[in-house]
Amino acid sequence: MIKVSVIGTGNVATHFISVFEKSDTTEIIQIYNHNNESLKRFSKFNTTTKLDDLKPADLFLICIKDDKVEGLVKKMNVNGVVAHTSGSVPLLDSPNRDAVFYPLQTFSKDKNISFKDLPLCIETENESDRHILKSLADSIRAKAYNVNSRQRQELHLAAVFVCNFVNHLYHIGHEICSEKDLPFDILRPLIQETADKINFKNPKEAQTGPAKRKDQSTINRHINQLENPVYKELYRYLTTSIQKTYE
Amino acid sequence: MIKVSVIGTGNVATHFISVFEKSDTTEIIQIYNHNNESLKRFSKFNTTTKLDDLKPADLFLICIKDDKVEGLVKKMNVNGVVAHTSGSVPLLDSPNRDAVFYPLQTFSKDKNISFKDLPLCIETENESDRHILKSLADSIRAKAYNVNSRQRQELHLAAVFVCNFVNHLYHIGHEICSEKDLPFDILRPLIQETADKINFKNPKEAQTGPAKRKDQSTINRHINQLENPVYKELYRYLTTSIQKTYE
Numbered sequence: 001m002i003k004v005s006v007i008g009t010g011n012v013a014t015h016f017i018s019v020f021e022k023s024d025t026t027e028i029i030q031i032y033n034h035n036n037e038s039l040k041r042f043s044k045f046n047t048t049t050k051l052d053d054l055k056p057a058d059l060f061l062i063c064i065k066d067d068k069v070e071g072l073v074k075k076m077n078v079n080g081v082v083a084h085t086s087g088s089v090p091l092l093d094s095p096n097r098d099a100v101f102y103p104l105q106t107f108s109k110d111k112n113i114s115f116k117d118l119p120l121c122i123e124t125e126n127e128s129d130r131h132i133l134k135s136l137a138d139s140i141r142a143k144a145y146n147v148n149s150r151q152r153q154e155l156h157l158a159a160v161f162v163c164n165f166v167n168h169l170y171h172i173g174h175e176i177c178s179e180k181d182l183p184f185d186i187l188r189p190l191i192q193e194t195a196d197k198i199n200f201k202n203p204k205e206a207q208t209g210p211a212k213r214k215d216q217s218t219i220n221r222h223i224n225q226l227e228n229p230v231y232k233e234l235y236r237y238l239t240t241s242i243q244k245t246y247e
Numbered sequence: 248m249i250k251v252s253v254i255g256t257g258n259v260a261t262h263f264i265s266v267f268e269k270s271d272t273t274e275i276i277q278i279y280n281h282n283n284e285s286l287k288r289f290s291k292f293n294t295t296t297k298l299d300d301l302k303p304a305d306l307f308l309i310c311i312k313d314d315k316v317e318g319l320v321k322k323m324n325v326n327g328v329v330a331h332t333s334g335s336v337p338l339l340d341s342p343n344r345d346a347v348f349y350p351l352q353t354f355s356k357d358k359n360i361s362f363k364d365l366p367l368c369i370e371t372e373n374e375s376d377r378h379i380l381k382s383l384a385d386s387i388r389a390k391a392y393n394v395n396s397r398q399r400q401e402l403h404l405a406a407v408f409v410c411n412f413v414n415h416l417y418h419i420g421h422e423i424c425s426e427k428d429l430p431f432d433i434l435r436p437l438i439q440e441t442a443d444k445i446n447f448k449n450p451k452e453a454q455t456g457p458a459k460r461k462d463q464s465t466i467n468r469h470i471n472q473l474e475n476p477v478y479k480e481l482y483r484y485l486t487t488s489i490q491k492t493y494e
Contacts, residue, residue, distance in 0.1 A: 066462070088465050105437055106455055111447050113440065119433045145433055154427040155434075157469045162420035162434055163441045164456030165485045166413050171450035171492065173409035180401040186366045186392055187402075187409055188446070190351055193360065194410045195442035199435070200358050203418035208353055209411030218313070218335050222404045230488045237484050238412045241477045245418065 002136050003080075005030040005057040007072070009038040011107045012085055013063035017042065019115045025139040029057040051076055058132055059083060061101060073098070081129045087156035090149040091123050099124040101133050102152060103142070106163050115140045121147035121155065172231055204245070211242035249383050250327075252277040252304040254319070256285040258354045259332055260310035264289065266362045272386040276304040298323055305379055306330060308348060320345070328376045334403035337396040338370050346371040348380050349399060350389070353410050362387045368394035368402065419478055451492070458489035 004026055006013050013031075020026040030046045032054065033039050039047040048054065051072075060076070062069055062084040069084045073094045076082060083099035084092070092098040100123040107113060120137045122144050124130045130146075137144035147155065170191065177184045197206050210218040219239055226232045251273055253260050260278075267273040277293045279301065280286050286294040295301065298319075307323070309316055309331040316331045320341045323329060330346035331339065339345040347370040354360060367384045369391050371377045377393075384391035394402065417438065424431045444453050457465040466486055473479045 066465070088468070104433055106440055106444065108444060108448065108453070111444065118436055121433075145430075147429070147433075151427055151429055153468070153472065154423055155429060156465075157472050158420040158423040158429075158434060159437055160456055160458075160469060160482075161416045161423070162438050164454070164458065164489070166416050166438075166441055167445070167450050167454055167456075168458075168485060168489050168492070169408045169413050169416070170445050171454065172488075173405040174445075174450050176401055176405040176408070180398055182394070182398055182402060182405075183392075184449075186351055186368075186394075187405060189365055190353060190406055191409050191413075191442055191445070193353055194413055195438055197353065197355060197358065198414070198417050198421075198438070201355065202431075203414055203421050206355070207411070207414055207418065209407055209414075211407075211411065211415075215313070218403075221335070221400070222407060225400065225404050230484075230491050234484050234488050235407075237477075237481050238415060241419075241481050242411070242415050244477050245415070 002026050002059065002132065002139060003029050003057045004059045004061055004136065005032065005054060005080075006061050006063060007032045008063035009033045009042065010063060010065075011109055012103070013061075014109075015107050015113055016061060016063060016085075017045075019140045023139045026136065030055050054078055056080065059101075059136060060096075061085060070094075081124070081132050083124075083133060087121075087152060087159065090153075091125060093125075097124075097126055097129055099129055099133060100147075100149070100152065101136070102147070104155060104159060115142045118142040120144050121152055123148055123152065172234075207242065207246070209242075211239040212246060214243065249273050249306065249379065249386060250276050250304045251306045251308055251383065252279065252301060252327075253308050253310060254279045255310035256280045256289065257310060257312075258356055259350070260308075261356075262354050262360055263308060263310060263332075264292075266387045270386045273383065277302050301325055303327065306348075306383060307343075308332060317341075328371070328379050330380060334368075334399060334406065337400075338372060340372075344371075344373055344376055346376055346380060347394075347396070347399065348383070349394070351402060351406060362389050365389040367391050368399055370395055370399070419481075454489065454493070456489075458486040459493060461490065 020028050031042045032048050036049050057080045059080050060082045066086045066088055069089045073092050081099050082096040083101035087102050102121040104119040120142045122133045134144050173187050174184050223232050267275050278289045279295050283296050304327045306327050307329045313333045313335050316336045320339050328346050329343040330348035334349050349368040351366040367389045369380045381391045420434050421431050470479050
């Protein structure tokens, strides 16, 4: 049984608490938030608003805002492994046994996430602590990857492109449909197939469209069609970037 | 039984031929290509290299390059409906019964596509021809939408954003992984979840990431991390576009 305490009560914390609760090999010892109000949802667990009152555990999982992680961990003085869950924060150098347990996934408040095969990027200050994080990943059927801080920063950057930026392009498609009285549903099979396709060929080979085939008359017409000047520029830049890729 | 002849032997033609062949309510009358070599793969069907030799059919489906469609259709003189399959070509004004049967999907040479619920954008010169296209869509279990030429041009533009441009962002993620010795597999669950998520909330609400939360220190670090100057600019533009959306 892995004894784990969760520091934080936000989105990521809530998803982890929910999956730890379901796991037969994980025991939630305590949940911390500095604000008592946020702990009310978790009243069936032992909770605390004081770092000094943290009970012993194998692992303390830090699920708080990136820019608060270092300050909080440096105030902690515990015996277990202290693992943060942030993609952009390096492995810390606190008085604790520092580690990273970064889930490479996008978490929404009201949508369940499957932890099965979810990539968990693991890094530890002490080699001997690695097995605790690996066991925790196994206990929720996630997939552990050894990823150092430099690699994790690159992954975080890659994630911005394939998740945050991709979602913004979905939004542009959604906006075009709304403005022209077309149902967004009409784009859904295409969105799904575009995501599926790269499981069969790599994205460089999967590229299609006017930019790739240098169909300048369609490109010009599209830029004219766009009314939003920011989207016009974005269309030009994405087209340039595709064309430079295949030069 | 809908009698259909397919004009062209490329990617889109091949997918349509394959699904028509499986349908109990569709009969392939003939396949045309000006080049005899391209027809060899289809020797089990009646084929022709001459437009003048086209046999009578309910529908002639034009699956050739966008910029060749108009020239070819104007050379045809047939009795059935002549429907092109191109997103960017308007409804033609040829001597034939012109129509459009545009599948909003990305087709790959070596990957099967499910036609079930695939959106087919239908437009006809004569209102009375609409039912033929609707029946053809039904016969392959696709979903017919009435979409006029102006709307279709907008859909084509939207498709470039949510398919072609999205795929390019996948490519950038893939390149970052390759360069840093990280397996691209680690990004796949995130890519899948990003595409799934917009079935539960609209993309504007689903947006996350440093641009959305105005995390300027992460944005600056990411731009510094990128070595390719085109990607740097792209990162900046996408960030600006996201931020303007939430102003």
